[in-house]
Amino acid sequence: MDKRIIPLIMCGGAGTRLRPASREVRPKQFLPLFGTRSTFQDTLLRVSDPSLFDRPVVITNAAYRFMVLEQLAEIGIEADVILEPMRRDSGPAIAAGAVFAQNRASEAIVLALAADHVVQDNAAFVAACREGLTAASAGRIVTFGVKPERPATEYGYINPGEAISGxxxxxxxxVEKPDAVKASDYVNSGYLWNSGNFMFPAAVLLDEYRRVSVDAVTGAVNNAGRDLGFVTLEPEAFGAAKAISIDYAVMEKTSRAAVVPVSCGWSDVGS
Structure with a gap:
């Protein structure tokens, strides 16, 4: 498999669940919570192997643009940085990243990652990306299902179906976040935690996104400006995009969803 994956790092959130450490002016993804680097920097380094990953795309709030540049420079990574004029949830952000990636490469495979997650075993995560790439290249929208360490009630779950490949x-x-009894049943039945990270062909994601309306996002990217090297989404078009999560917009409706199990010391840095 010689196709390289374009990482799409989503880091525009305000991190309000982690107050007072995380604040609107400097949210949790930019804080060194677990060492000397921020989770944003760790996420970028996790997908920096040039044999597998292409130049990353970062999508963030305009207020964080210089923080992003500063933290990129600290770890010696260059990226295309897309600025949202306003927050519209993960659906429009990922769709805009897919349009941008497809404009760069018509058959682009995109890996959409939240910038505030912790992964302790990078090698295991990268191995899962390699495993999922085959399915993504065949037109699947692949999510990463974390093997549960406990019956957690703070995560959604995925029920794996028939085997596709490997x-x-x-x-x-x-399934949505369960109560304690259901969580225990899910774990015992082989369900996986839903990590909220996805790999997909850009064209397939955008085709699925049409049920929401992809035109506003496409217009925001194709009419984007350039400011000091940043890609600035066209405000009127992006503002017309429905604010919706990628789960509701695509993942819970598509017949093309697939899951690759992974055990990599993952956690979502929440409250």
Missing amino acids: EVHAVARF
Whole structure:
């Protein structure tokens, strides 16, 4: 497999669940919470192997643009930085990243990652990316299902279905955050935590996004400006995009969802 993956790092959130450490002016993804680097920097370094990953794309709030540049420079990584004129949730952000990646390479495979997650075993995560790339290249939208360490009630779950290739399975269903009894049942039944990270062909994601309306996001990217090297989404078009999560917009409706199980010391830095 010689196709390289374009990482799309989403780091525009305000991190309000982690107050008072995380504040609107400097949210949690830019804080060195678990060492000398921020989780944003760790996320970028995790997908920096040039044999597998292409130049990353970062999508963030305009207020954080210089923080992003500063932290990129600290770890010696260059990226295309897209600025959202306003927050519209993960759906429009990922769709805009997909349009941008497809404009760069018509058959682009995109890996959408939250910038505030912790992964302790980078090698295991990269191995899961390699595993998922085959399915993504065949037109699947691949999510990463974390093997549960406990019956957590703070995460959604994925029920793996039939095997597709290797360790990759079709998604039988997604389930919302459960109560303690259901969480225990899910773990015992082989369900996986939903990490909220995805790999997909840009064209497939955008085709699925049409049920929401992809035109506003496409217009925001194709009419974007350039300011000091940043890509500035066209405000009127992006503002017309429905504010919706990628889960509701695509993942819970598509028949093309797949899941690759991974055990990599993952956690979502929440409250």
